[in-house]
Amino acid sequence: MRRRSLLALPALLLPGLAPAHARAQTQAAPSVVASFSILGDMVTQIAGDRVRLRTLAGPNADAHSFSPRPSDAQALRGAALVVRNGLGFDGWMDRMIRAAGYTGPVATATQGITPRQMDAHAHGHDHGGAGRRHNHSVAPRQVPDPHAWQDLRFGIAYARTIAAALARAVPAEAAAIEANAAAYIARLEALDAWVRAEVAAVPEARRKVVTSHDAFGYFGAAYGVAFLAPQGISTEAEPSAADVARLIRQIRAEGITAVFLENMGNPATLERLAREAGVVVRGRLYADALSEPSGLAPTYEAMFRHNIGVLVPAMRGDAA
Structure with missing residues (x-):
């Protein structure tokens, strides 16, 4: 009787007999x-x-x-x-x-x-x-x-x-x-091909974008888009009045319609630039940081899908 009761005990109560998944946990x-x-x-x-x-x-x-x-x-x-x-x-x-x-x-x-x-x-x-x-x-x-x-x-x-x-x-x-x-990696390769096809559908002369800071140089070189920014490659610097004035003149002269904020950093400079250039800020791009899990760009893949989804119509000049 005693022997039978011991055998009936759950294995995890006996030393050394814990199930593998319990040990792993x-x-x-x-x-x-x-x-x-x-x-x-x-x-x-x-x-x-x-x-x-x-x-x-x-x-x-x-x-x-x-x-x-x-x-x-x-x-x-x-x-x-x-x-x-x-x-x-x-x-x-x-x-x-x-x-x-x-x-x-x-x-x-x-x-x-x-x-x-x-x-x-x-x-x-x-x-x-x-x-x-x-x-x-x-x-x-x-x-x-x-x-x-x-x-x-x-x-x-x-x-x-x-x-x-x-x-x-x-x-x-x-x-x-x-x-x-x-x-x-297979998903990223497919995403790269999709990004190239989406950008290729925009006339080359229209592939110009103004962003808060210069974080898209690799994107531009890879996919054939010219990015302009009042700030340099750091979000910490304040652009000079001459930098801002130069960009305003370029936006007006070249009819640039793709003007974007980023999800981090101070938007005041770009909002002022867009207002003085007479253009509309078309939304936010994700450059150096993802969004929260419930946001528009919670993953690296989602970041590219979101950015392309707003960049392409803005470069074409579609109505905001």
Whole structure:
């Protein structure tokens, strides 16, 4: 009788006999820290719940001016992997890695990418350095443009770099991570083809867009669109009156109808520019940050679909 009652006990009450899924649930997934929302989404698409993700500059957050919290440094210390953009975009992450004493693996998404070069003094500042004015006696210094994810071909390179780092960080899940990455890359390749077809339907002379800051250089080079911005590549700098006046003249002279705000940053300058140029701001683009989950661009893929969905009719001059 005694023997029978012991056999009837649930297995999970007997030492060493817990079901496999119950044992797995007691083992916390490795922690991954991503610097900003686009990289965080890529980690999610590739690893899913096989890792615990912490994204520092989250939805609608301006990664140019992000200030890490003490809790962010603490999360870094326990991470199995850190994912950053590089090219100076998230330099605060590099400083935090040093300050936190983190010595684990770091995946730099732009690794192996040959970046576009930009004038460091364009619109009066270096990237991340507000208020620095151009000295006309000094030759302009070229710096890398960090917004490489705006070209989906580079987004695919990001995905490959992140997937390889995740597979090394979580070797027990490497097969699933690699399968997810392959499916994700196939979707990005299809999305790239769709973007090219949509933009190609707009006459080349109409492919001109004014945005808040110069975050779309890679998009423009990849898909044949000219982007103009009163601010340079950082959202922290204030454009000069001459910059704004020049853009107003160009909008009027060339009949530019695609004028957009971005989902982060101060809209006042662009709203004033549009008002003085006599054009309508056609909505918001997502450049450096995704939206909240319930918003228009909660993922990297959704960001491109939203941006193309508003850019194409605005470039054609369709009624707002």
